[in-house]
Amino acid sequence: MQRFAALLDALSTAPQRSAKLRLIGDHLATTPDPDRGLALAALTGGLDLPAVKPALVRALAEARVDPVLFRLSYDYVGDLAETVSLLWPGPVRGEPPSLAEAVERLRAATRATAPQVLAGLLDRLDPSGRFALLKLATGALRVGAGARLARVALAERFGLPVAEVEEVWHGLAPPYEALFAWAEGRGPWPEAGPGAGFRPFMLAHPLEAPAALDLAAHAIEWKWDGIRAQAVSAPGERRLFSRDGNDISAAFPDLVAALPDTPLALDGELLVRSPDGTPAGFHALQQRLNRKAPDARLLRELPVFLRAYDLLAEGGADLRPLPWAARRARLERVIACLPPDRFDLSPLVPVADHAALAEARARPPHASIEGVMLKRRDAPYLAGRVTGLWWKWKKDPLTADCVLMYAQRGHGRRSSFYSDFTFGAWGPDGTLLPVGKAYFGFTDEELAWLDRWVREHTVARFGPVREVEKALVLEVAFEGVAASARHRSGIALRFPRIARIRADKPAAEADTVERIAALARP
């Protein structure tokens, strides 16, 4: 456990991605089985320890620490596992458990025994070990190293192609002893087998020089504003994967159930269907993404579907080496046989020349389109971001000058900074009405400046929120405008971020709600 704790400590302060890759790689190369496999599972979200929930951790702490002091500490630290790891009353008793022992005990725990099991383990660990245990038990490491990074670290440390690791990944289970045997040259490639495995996504580069593009050689599609997903089926097995190779089937049972029993692998955009049949805004999808196990009402009100871009496999044949045009032809036939409410085809965009392309990109026919995709008709489907085959050309963001109204302290890395900003625009009666909230888009220096400004211009406090003087103009960039029942302004900005701090601009000259609402495009 201490080795794993030291890894998490080092990861949380590691300055860059390369340092994180090295730390994880070294850990996997030097830690014996099964602890290293369990560490890999923890980093990739592959450990399922359902008996421990954040509420249980909180209850354990509140039984041992004054609840007011607990709350103040949690407010300050901004992370439950870290707060409890620091507050847990000492001294350390007994030998620290190994990672394998800790996982074994937590796995065997039931809802009823979990509090005692977890407390017993916490008693045997120092603050750093307690932090690692709690992160592990609640399944949210958040040390700036996601599942994909861990797989890349494994591949790089052992000199394996990342795509091969990703392809076999979903056929394997912790502690991944067969994977390590292959990585160390002691065993065969642990084949993905006939199951519904993941195939690494092909990704696009931003298009820098549209005029130089040979239009005839490219197919043009809309870039839909959902999330990329891969729907895979095999006899007795159906799965949905996110772009980073994580299995998200449990969150989308409605879509997964509509997959056929025959072998198939589709690449497409996961979207929510609105009552009129068109894609709903990203906000609707966000509500589905937030729920790992949606209830019946959510499934009914926000049904998802896959708008297919590509066909990667069919009937046991890997189609990825075929040119795009050939895959597209087969995709069109396959989609025709699938339930149309769950699977449809992303249409091609016919454009005659570069001017028409620019027009299509700037004024797409639907609000759920965020630009155009350009794909070489002769390109095979290759893992990763291969130069020169696929391009994305997003439409320009919208901007508005808004007035800062409230600021809230951030969590995680920003727990001591006012970093979440609610801003407003002028309503018809001359009052400011909130239109959105942004928590990024600024540099660390700008954040420090904003934090100081907030502290110096506070007019009221509500817990972690401060209301500020209505005097600072922020230029906000955003992707669209949605109707909102939550905001008094009646609108909410989509994907807003702070583009610039306009300390030079008087608040009275900021935009009106009316002007921003008029920016909503078809």
Next chain:
Amino acid sequence: MRPPAWIAIEPHGLHLPAADVWIDPPRPVARALVTHGHADHARAGHGEAWATAETLAIMAARGQAPATPHPLACGERADFAGVAVSLHPAGHILGSAQIRLEGPDGTVIVVTGDYKRVPDPTCAPFAPIPCDILVTEATFALPVFRHPPPEGEVARLLTARAANPDRALLVGAYALGKAQRLVALLRAAGHRAPIYLHGAMERLMALYAAHGIPLGDLRPVAGTPKDELRGAIVLAPPSALADRWSRRLPDPLVAMASGWMRIRARARQRGAELPLIVSDHADWDELTATIAELSPREVWVTHGRDDALVHWCETRQLRARALHLVGREDEAD
């Protein structure tokens, strides 16, 4: 909970109206009592100031000297229109003092200023002074703050140095107090090699050395060839860590020595690859143990996480209030 008539709680600090003298005022005043040399306690521009000789020397070295300095030895009594004032060691930094005030009504108030209880080779240890009202700091007044032994943190720094012989170990530390204590801790751990200093560190290091605190071989970074800094420990003020200045160092491994490093998010904000939890302030256990030990009638909390400490006092049937003084910066540790 009315304060005695001879002392007033103002937004800018505690004030003795009869003598018109302020305690650690954050703005220039005619007459000031100063607990220690950190800038949020010792402002420039006072007319007269009473403090320990060491604190007055620090103020002079940092351009904060009052027009008329009045050195007070620890334990020496001075009369301020009927209020007897004396200074007592606070264990925070060189010259740091608590202020004991005894009013004409016999009430004793002790203002801790910033303090800590763990031994520090660079200053006299905190002296517990019995009192009716304890005016305490609360910089680290949350139970998540339990500082580990500083020797262990310095050992981690030396381990990192041994593992990275080609990199400079760049340690961010406040130029007054923390930097000198780190040097003393490194020397006590057997580290004999030269320690290199950012220019902003040099003057106060010399001042500590002149006060008889052995700091060993200290050298300026400026003018030192880059290769000589491989495997060397370099001290710099925290603001220099991410500054262009640090580019002159060979592949620096950035460490930061501060009580705030206990919180991972704070370490990340600082960009510290190696957070070292070394604090010159009392941690939660020291703050609460000190209150329990002195058992005052009332506790006033000056700055920091006052709500938690006030709550703790109340759960022990101790009267406590937060003073909400302006101009205190709790970041500097």
